[in-house]
Amino acid sequence: MSITIAVPRETASGERRVAIVPSVIKQLDKLGVTLRMQRGAGEAGGFTDDLYEGATLVDDTSALYDGADIVLRVQPPSVEEAGKLPEGSLLLGFLTPHEGDSRIKNLQKRRVSSFALELVPRITRAQGIDALSSQGNIAGYKCALMAAHLSPKLFPMLTTAAGTVRPARVVVVGAGVAGLQAIATAKRLGAIVEAYDVRAATKEQVESLGGKFIDTGVSAEGEGGYARELTDEEKAQQAEVLAQHIAQSDAVVTTAAIPGRPAPTIIDAETVQRMKAGSVIVDMAAETGGNCELTEAGKEVVAHGVTIAGPKNIPSMAATHASEMYARNLCNLLALLIKDGEIHLDWDDQVVADSCLTHDGEIRHAPTRERVEGGN
Amino acid sequence: MSITIAVPRETASGERRVAIVPSVIKQLDKLGVTLRMQRGAGEAGGFTDDLYEGATLVDDTSALYDGADIVLRVQPPSVEEAGKLPEGSLLLGFLTPHEGDSRIKNLQKRRVSSFALELVPRITRAQGIDALSSQGNIAGYKCALMAAHLSPKLFPMLTTAAGTVRPARVVVVGAGVAGLQAIATAKRLGAIVEAYDVRAATKEQVESLGGKFIDTGVSAEGEGGYARELTDEEKAQQAEVLAQHIAQSDAVVTTAAIPGRPAPTIIDAETVQRMKAGSVIVDMAAETGGNCELTEAGKEVVAHGVTIAGPKNIPSMAATHASEMYARNLCNLLALLIKDGEIHLDWDDQVVADSCLTHDGEIRHAPTRERVEGGN
Incomplete structure (x- = not known):
């Protein structure tokens, strides 16, 4: 049988x-x-x-x-x-x-x-079984789309009879599978993309997708393809350099996760306040506490003129391909x-x-x- | 003074x-x-x-x-x-x-x-004053984004360790300023794009953006850059050929408008029924009656497994650049x-x-x- x-x-x-x-x-x-x-x-x-x-x-x-x-x-x-x-x-x-x-x-x-x-171990032989990656890929795509959808600006540069519209500036935090796909998608849409990850080794991957790597002077390679948790000092330095880039951006996608633990807070309320009115944050880590202090899981909130989206179960939004x-x-x-x-x-x-x-x-x-x- | x-x-x-x-x-x-x-x-x-x-x-x-x-x-x-x-x-x-x-x-x-x-006359000298075009440009971009956002599929082809995901098939109806920008945006996102316009002269423009022009055998050049209204026979022929392409698509963006008149019905309920479950229609003409029979202005409805969005005042969604x-x-x-x-x-x-x-x-x-x- x-x-x-x-x-x-x-x-x-x-x-x-x-x-x-x-x-x-x-x-x-x-x-x-x-x-x-x-x-x-x-x-x-x-x-x-x-x-x-x-x-x-x-x-x-x-x-x-x-x-x-x-x-x-x-x-x-x-x-x-x-x-x-x-x-x-x-x-x-x-x-x-x-x-x-x-x-x-x-x-x-x-x-x-x-x-x-x-x-499933993150070894080469098991790549075809790695569902965290396959679903993360989809989540990264969806979050970049969501950022574009929520933004009051256009992502691409447009040259029209009514003048030129400058491309949007997008910052992607976390350059794992999801972050890399978010970078690729924002680039596809014509945005200028900067990205950051505590693992400095991701610089090359970010650049291969046309993104610019934000160098904060902090590195934290961890096990299993994830990042280790940072010290308070490292966090402060990372946060300040990042905050400067975020304050100048039109949209931010955050994807920083530590497996089985609460997501690290990367954007505090003060940084949100420094952002331009009309900016957008899409927080992929909303379900595990959020990378932004003001994120509410499953909601879109507006704080200091900034729209902060905390979507839940993102791969399910692209249910067919996911x-x-x-x-x-x-x-x-x-x-x-x-x-x-x-x-x-x-x-x-x-x-x-x-x-x-x-x-x-x-x-x-x-x-x-x-x-x-x-x-x- | x-x-x-x-x-x-x-x-x-x-x-x-x-x-x-x-x-x-x-x-x-x-x-x-x-x-x-x-x-x-x-x-x-x-x-x-x-x-x-x-x-x-x-x-x-x-x-x-x-x-x-x-x-x-x-x-x-x-x-x-x-x-x-x-x-x-x-x-x-x-x-x-x-x-x-x-x-x-x-x-x-x-x-x-x-x-x-x-x-404002649609003459070369007045292009810089043509707000219908500048706002239509933005609406076309936003509608393509909305289609991608609502789709349970990914628009781009992805080659991953979990196999290859085929690109989505997008049909854009109406190749005016808005339609052309919808084509460009769906192409940017990696979709396979087909487009149709009653004005056969738009074929070249569609193709220049990487779209494939759907030939229904009907042409209707009108005044002022818009299309004239079609006869019943022409409409039937147009509808049937289009319906075949629409039935095979994953997402449709309709942009057919006649100034000062109700929008022509291009997708009837029967055609929606022929579409695949999970397909998406974004109807840019919702405010003037809709290009799809089942569109409800200002709403997202699901009929026969197809999501039909009828957004209102689309340029306002990209208020900064608009x-x-x-x-x-x-x-x-x-x-x-x-x-x-x-x-x-x-x-x-x-x-x-x-x-x-x-x-x-x-x-x-x-x-x-x-x-x-x-x-x-």
Whole structure:
């Protein structure tokens, strides 16, 4: 009997993505698996049920999970749902290992082998599985667009009969995957783009996209492609040089994140006050506290004449392509977990071992285990 | 005594533009005029009072208009305000000559010499005064951005570790100033752009921007840079060919307008139904009835899985640059009306004669006169 993969309709509020899209069905066929979809799962992402050729469609999650071997999700299951997953099944998705202890305990109890996409190691071989990057790419694009959309200025230079309009000045803070895509998108639109990252090594990448790197004299290379946290002095110096550039800009996109921790405050209220009336800040880190002191998650606020947008779940705004890329990430991970039509977990494979959150009744991710079981 | 120019704060709901921006003050100085601004007039456009160097700031419109020679506006004055303008003064702005009879009668009664920017002839010499073009340019940019913002797909092609995302297909209907800028903006963002205009002569312009011209086999060159209205048969043929292209697109921007008349319906409900789920229509003609049958002015509606946006007063969304370009248009027109520091109306100048709506108690624009006075 072949492996059955179950894909539920996402239940988190505002989530429009889906874990599997029709274009990856061929890839799943090659793995020799059977696809079972909850009706309407892809609808919000633009994938109607009829597009899922060969998949079995079911109405509710009990029918979906009955006898299923692998469950694929975008967002983590609710605590309740985690407790109803098929015993001993595999679960792949974003699982926010740094929070949600009750959910994690339920996965443990059900002896679910759960793989968190947040834990996929950032090594070359795992690039095709790196959903933080694929979704960050989309978020960077969307945030630059949002900045242009909210700005009372045009981004490109226009030479018209009514004179010349100068290009907008855009500052991008954080030059990870999302920041780089924000730079690329603002450049596409014709803006003059400056960018900053605490990791000085990103200078070359910023410049390769046509951006100008802001040198604050502070560097902080960290682990896993992320930045380490800065000292107070470094922060002050960084903030002052950055504030000068931000004060002269028309739009700012901030993308500075530290995994599992609150986002660093990079733009304080005073800096916002120094900005020109009509300027725009799009804060990609709104959900983890924001890079701007005045950001309110899920809202657009105006302070000192500056519009500050704190969008939530940005990849979901481009649900079609975000789902496509995410589905490919999942298929690439599945290819590591399925051998000759059977589930085979190779713990010598760094990608398998590192990304596993729970397995066989144990929490395998050490920091999570210490947090969840430390208080027992 | 020098000529006094008065610039009120715009009163129309949602209007963020202002008729004069600080950067044109030098140009006004050369004309030898005195500038009087209503306090806060530029604020919504990002121009605070302190930026208007040398201008007199006043609080209310009675102080503003007292002894003023020329009034500069973006939107037409209200009926009441038109009746309070300084007797015999000049008024320059968008004046919607095709409607608002009471307002026009009030301008006539006050013997105001009013110049409507909608009536500026589309001749080479008047390009710098053509505010329909300058504002249309901005509207085209904003509508393409809005389409990208609302789309669940990315416009550019992305080649990532999670595979390649194909570029979006965008159809632009109407290749006037706004349509051409929408094409340019969608191309900047990396989309594949097809465009259509009833005037086959626009083919070359579309292609020069990297767009592909949709050939429906129907042509309708009209006067003044606009298209003539089509026959029913022509409309059906146009609609069917267009519908095929629209059905395959990810986003559509419609910009088809006939001055002073309802916008032509180009996308009917049936065509919307043929579109892919998740597609987007941005209808620039929403305010005059819409190019899409399902458009609701000022709203975003979803029909058959397609998001249809009908934005109102689009140039106002880019109020800073829209005001800048508009202010330059006005200054260029003023330069034709002021000679050696005095108002001098040269009726032999086609631009002056054609754009004049009312003067010395008469309605000078023939179609408006016939409509307003025909019923007396």
